[in-house]
């Protein structure tokens with residue numbers, strides 16, 4: 642478990658946005674049973690207080706995404722597209738792209754331009 646206060650503003654922002662984006666995607670696209678998202682290696686309640694219900698697939702994707710964000714060896718983190726590390730592989734890469742595209746458009750349509758994500762552009 643990581644300790645409180647270890648995150649930079651940028652990391653907090655990225656983590657929060659990643660959670661919101663996967664949350665929106667799941668809410669708009671997936672039905673069926675969902676469970677509130679929790680993350681073992683990090684106290685996400687400290688960063689995002691809202692509970693985000695996710696289906697099992699999206700839970701896996703978000704867990705993967707957050708893990709990769711925490712492990713990012715670059716500081717400051719470059720845009721993923723331009724990064725040489727390419728930490729997303731295979732299915733996860735396809736899925737996270739789909740999520741970013743969908744939820745990116747969703748927040749623009751709903752006027753939340755402040756949330757527009759630069760991560761996977």
Ligand SMILES: [Zn+2]
Pocket residue numbers: 666667668671695696697698699700
């Ligand atoms: Zn889902």
